[in-house]
Amino acid sequence: xxxxxxxxxxxxxxxxxxxxxxxxxxxxxxxxxxxxxxxxxxxxxxxxxxxxxxxxxxxxxxxxxxxxxxxxxxxxxxxxxxxxxxxxxxxxxxxxxxxxxxxxxxxxxxxxxxxxxxxxxxxxxxxxxxxxxxxxxxxxxxxxxxxxxxxxxxxxxxxxxxxxxxxxxxxxxxxxxxxxxxxxxxxxxxxxxxxxxxxxxxxxxxxxxxxx
Numbered sequence: 001x002x003x004x005x006x007x008x009x010x011x012x013x014x015x016x017x018x019x020x021x022x023x024x025x026x027x028x029x030x031x032x033x034x035x036x037x038x039x040x041x042x043x044x045x046x047x048x049x050x051x052x053x054x055x056x057x058x059x060x061x062x063x064x065x066x067x068x069x070x071x072x073x074x075x076x077x078x079x080x081x082x083x084x085x086x087x088x089x090x091x092x093x094x095x096x097x098x099x100x101x102x103x104x105x106x107x108x109x110x111x112x113x114x115x116x117x118x119x120x121x122x123x124x125x126x127x128x129x130x131x132x133x134x135x136x137x138x139x140x141x142x143x144x145x146x147x148x149x150x151x152x153x154x155x156x157x158x159x160x161x162x163x164x165x166x167x168x169x170x171x172x173x174x175x176x177x178x179x180x181x182x183x184x185x186x187x188x189x190x191x192x193x194x195x196x197x198x199x200x201x202x203x204x205x206x207x208x209x210x211x212x
Contacts, residue, residue: 034204048212050096056084057209058104059111060161065100067091077103108135108158112169115162116151119169123192125177139211142203143168145175159210160203167199 013022026033048054055062058079066085075088077099086099116133120126132150143153151172157165170193178185189196 037204048097050093050100056100057159057212058084058107059158060164065096067096075099079103104158105135105155108153108155111158112153112165115166116169119166119192120173123170123173123188125188126173129176131173131176142207143172145172145179147179149176156210160206163195164199164203167193167196167203170196
């Protein structure tokens with residue numbers, strides 16, 4: 001197995017193997033394939049430089065970073081809809097990164113709370129329930145739901161498209177009723193988000209970019 005320049009999976013196999021056999025083999029070894037992709041994409045990722053003109057993700061779209069040095073008391077970030085502007089007295093990469101990560105976190109608190117309310121309103125088992133929400137920066141999981149009903153979401157999801165974020169929220173909401181991944185769980189998930197397979201595939205293929 002290899003990955004291409006975009007982080008996609010490339011399978012090198014003997015010529016006599018059919019596409020059906022290759023697909024079946026990949027499915028049977030899906031956990032191994034996923035581990036390979038995570039490690040390979042991590043090696044492939046280029047570190048961010050936090051300089052003007054560099055593209056940064058926000059809700060699935062890339063926006064140019066604009067560093068605006070000036071005599072401000074405290075660094076602040078302004079999103080205009082077409083660029084992410086950091087107004088700062090200190091324009092070294094570490095200061096820019098800290099300002100941007102603080103902004104991402106504030107946006108995550110706002111957006112995730114709103115999306116949780118909207119998605120849970122479609123789930124009859126969660127509609128009238130007060131659901132505690134916690135945000136964490138995580139490397140190995142996008143979300144989880146505790147046995148006490150606390151939903152935890154990865155702050156990096158603020159860089160994902162809204163449907164992908166909603167899909168993760170829907171997944172965790174289903175765990176409020178079904179803690180395992182059995183048939184009953186997936187029946188709930190299918191009801192709440194019929195597009196969960198496509199959303200999961202997109203998260204698996206693009207998730208490495210959100211972790212930067």
